Amino acid sequence: GENVEQHPSTLSVQEGDSAVIKCTYSDSASNYFPWYKQELGKRPQLIIDIRSNVGEKKDQRIAVTLNKTAKHFSLHITETQPEDSAVYFCAALLPGGYQKVTFGTGTKLQVIP
């Protein structure tokens, strides 16, 4: 099966600085990599995703990069704001008859005003 490792587990940045969260995956067949944001006490919500045929994707202040050779992908948040404070989960989808996503262990991001 797939194994996803996520680092760091906690991250504190000053408001306006950038934040980077990194994930590695074990199975080179994985082909879809979503990122979820979970605010305290709320449900995880999809914020950005990338397919294996794309190297980078950007949506306003957030971007995701994928290096298939190294089997790692990263979330980049620029110009961080206090409302970016949350737990972020990366995930990888291993295709097959039953598609299921494997999640990383999460990164708690704190943006300090």
Added chain:
Amino acid sequence: DGGITQSPKYLFRKEGQNVTLSCEQNLNHDAMYWYRQDPGQGLRLIYYSQIVNDFQKGDIAEGYSVSREKKESFPLTVTSAQKNPTAFYLCASSSSGIGYGYTFGSGTRLTVV
């Protein structure tokens, strides 16, 4: 509420009791999933279902059971065999195919008393 509803929001279970967590979606999604969330351990897959009347064990299925009699519904039963059931349980659904993120329910917090 995002098209996927979990109930109840809080649930208390006595030792030796079975309890059932409800998950209903009106998104016409084929796939449904149950995850358990513990502090510092991310999201762990309990069961998932791609079609009605079929489901597969996830990584931590022991002590849990599910059914998928209707496309809209995927209830989870936490049996007395689950020795450490206190956790936050998240239900999710998605369309079939590559590149579809999950929609999560708002979760059920189960506590053993």
